[in-house]
Amino acid sequence: GAGVSQTPSNKVTEKGKYVELRCDPISGHTALYWYRQSLGQGPEFLIYFQGTGAADDSGLPNDRFFAVRPEGSVSTLKIQRTERGDSAVYLCASSDGTSANEQFFGPGTRLTVL
């Protein structure tokens, strides 16, 4: 069956520009997570949605980062006024909310800010 998909796979932008990263979770999964992975590090949590609402956004680094999930399925991570330090792989995961909290990851979007 289809897994989590993310688009684009690569995004190169200039400092100060706005970017949007998209995540399509596994069909029927109610929980959706965004993580960021820098080189040589493990994924770091950004935000998670239960349905349409952000259940926890404590990992967002500052107010330049925002995410939405208006219909409880696809989610978009939005970054304003990008900085070089935002360069990383942005990972999305989804979960069906069962007791084991198994999270299934997409291939990620590699963001490069020049």
Added chain:
Amino acid sequence: GEDVEQSLFLSVREGDSSVINCTYTDSSSTYLYWYKQEPGAGLQLLTYIFSNMDMKQDQRLTVLLNKKDKHLSLRIADTQTGDSAIYFCAESMRGGSQGNLIFGKGTKLSVKP
């Protein structure tokens, strides 16, 4: 705060067993996970263990949990070159069925033929 620690590198010969170790700090974690990441790819969930278990076996994978010492290990039997990847240990932030995971920095496993 929460922290998950792993050794960064492990090198083994094909056919040997590999043991990847992890320590975690959040004693309330309900589930602990092992993920595999191959170059340029996303994370693949390998297995997980519930905190009231001390061992779980799944084909070539054996997970051992020492809750008292907050130590988790992943043993891969008969390691193959296709097992070469980065392995991440993760704990569930708040336990239960939701919430973010806290990951270690990953252990890079190199398998020599």
